Amino acid sequence: MTGPVELNGVTGAVELNGLTVLVVDDEVGMRDTLVAILEHHGYCVWSASDGETAFAAAQERVFDVVVMDIRMPGRDGVSVLQDMAAPPPQVILMTAYAMEERLRAAADAYVFAVLSKPFEVHRMLHLVARASRGEK
C-alpha cells in the first residue's frame, strides 16, 4: 500500500508535546496502533506505508524521530535511513526478522535503536522519548 504521507488526527484529549514522529510500516495494523499509541502520548505523528514515501516526506520536512519497519515492499527501512538528508533524524528501526547484514548496514548509518517485534510498548515509548531528546 503506497500513498502520500499523512498527518494523523490527534485521538483523544491529549496535550501535544511539540515533537514530530514519522511512523513507517507497510502493515496497516502496526502502523495504526503505533500512531495511536504515540499520539496518546502527545506526539505529532505522521505516517507512511512505504520507504519511498517516507523518504520523500523526510526530504520535505524535519521529524524529531522516525520509527520505521526494516522490511517493506520496494525500498526498505535501512535504505531510507542511509539516504536521509543531514541533519539526520533519530531513527528507530523495527524488525520481525534477524537480517544481520541489514542490521550492520543500519548500524553504519547511525540507527538510534533496533526494536525486535513483538516489543513491549513501554520500551518503545522509552526509546522514542530518549531519541526525541537527542540522546545517544
Next chain:
Amino acid sequence: MTGKWVKRWSLRPISAVILLVLAAAAAASSLLTQNFAAGQERLILRERTAEVAAVLGSAYTGTQTSLQLLGEIARSDQSDPQSFADAARAVTTTGAQGWLVTTQSGTSVRVTAAAGNGLVVGQALSGDQGTLARRALAAKGLVSGLLRDGGTVRLAFALGGAAGPGTVVWQESAISPTTPAPTGPTSPWGSLNVAIYLSDRPDPSALVVTSAKDLPVAGIQYPFRVGADTWLIVASSPRSLVGSLGQDMPWIVLVFGATTAVLMTAVVETMGRRRDHASALVEERTVALASAIAERELVQAELSRQENMAAIGRLAATVGHELRNPLAVVTNVLYLMKVGSKAGPSDPLHRHVATAEREISAATRIVSDLLDYAARRGPILAPVEVSDLVTEAFQVVPPPAGVEVVREGEPQVVEADRDQIRQALLNLITNAYDAMPRGGVLTVSTATAPGSVQITVTDTGTGMDEQTRDSIFTPFFTKKTRGIGLGLAVTKRVVEAHGGTVAVQTVPAAGSSFTLTLPVLAEMASALQ
C-alpha cells in the same frame, strides 16, 4: 624377514600335492623305464646267448657228422687204419685235435685206430676216458666230457657204435679252459662275456671255455643240448645291449618328469597365488565397497535428516517471522485498550487484558523457540561465569509457587556463548517447572572435571518413561499440552556446538536430571550442523 621368506617360498597345499604326485609319477615312470630297459637287456642277452648256443650246437652237430663219417670209414676199412687216419686229417682243424676209434673187448677198451694228437693204436683207455667210453656205448648220440691228464685238459666227443658194435669214435682237443678266449665280431659269442660249462650248472671243474677274464661270470644261464649232454652258457654283456639311449632312458624320463613336475607346480602355484591375490583383492575391495556404501548410506541418511531439519527450520523461521507482526500489533492493541479504557481498576476488562497479554507472551515464547531453533548460528565465545548464567536464567523465569530452588557448587568460568547457554539453561529450568505441577525441589549444581564443567538441573517431578526419554531431543517432540517441542532440541544443539554434551537420567514419578558438560576451552565444534 624370515617370515616373509617362508611365506614366499612355502607352497600352497594344492601345489605341494601336485609336486608330490608329479614327482612320484616321474620316479615311477623312471623305474618302469629302468625295468623295461633291464628287461630288454635281459631279452637281448638271452637272444644273443641262444645264438651262441645255436652256433656251438651246429658246430658240435658237425663234429657228430664227422665222427659218424669217420666211424663208417673205420668200419669199412678195418684192415687199413691208414684210410681212417687220412680221413681224420681231412676234418682236423687244429693241431691240438686228435681222432680215435676204440673197441671194447671184454672189460677193456683199446684204441683200434688213431689220428692226430693223442693216444695211439693198441693203448687201453683208462679213468675218465673209460667211463666216457662206456657212457658213449650206452647213449644214443654224441656224448662229451673233459679228460684230465696231469696238467692238460682235453675235451672229448664220443659217438658210440659208429664203427660197428662195441666201438666208439672219438674226437679230442686239448684245451685251456681258464685262458680267456678272444672276443670279437668273428667269435661265436661276439663281444659277450661267456663261460661255457660241460654241465647243467656253472661247475668250475666243468668249464670248457670262457671269454671273461674274471670268473665266475655273473649273468644269465642258458642250458643247451650237445648230443646226449646238457651244456650251460653263462653270459653277460660288458656294455649295454639296448644302447646308450636305452640305458639313459630312465634318467631322461626322471629328469623330464622332475622338470615337468617343477614347472607344473610353478605354474599351478603362480596361478593359485594370482587367484589368491585376486580374490584377496576382490575381498578387500568388496569390504571397502561395502563399508563405503554403508558410510554413504549413513551420510545420505544424515544428509536427508539434515535436509528435513533444514526444511523444518525454514518453515519454522517463516512461520515465526510471520507471527511476530500480528503479535506486535495485538500487543499494541492491548496497550491501547488499557490506556483508552475508562473502566475502573476493578473492571473485569483489566483481568481479560492481562490474560490476553499472558497468552501473547506464551505465543511470543513459542515464536522465539522456533526462531532460536531456526537461527543455527554458531556460538560467539567469551569467558562466562556459569553461576551468573544460572542467576540470569532464574531472573527471566523465576520459580513458580511451590517450587524450591537449591543451588550447589562453586563458581566456574567457561568459554561459551552467553546467550546460547543461558537459553539452554532456561529451557531446562522451564521444563523442570513444568515437570513439577504440584511443586517440588529444583536443584542446579555445578561441578568440574578435568577440562570441563558440568551443570546439572535436577527436578523432583514426574520423570519420564524410557520411550519418552529416547525422544526428548527430537525437534517438535513434546508431551506437554503447550509448547512445540523445540526447547531440548535447541539445548542439545547449542551445547554440542560448544563441543559439549547433554546427558539425561530419569526415574518415572521420581524426577529427572539433565547434565550439561561444557569444555572449559570450547573447541568450536564446526559451528552448527
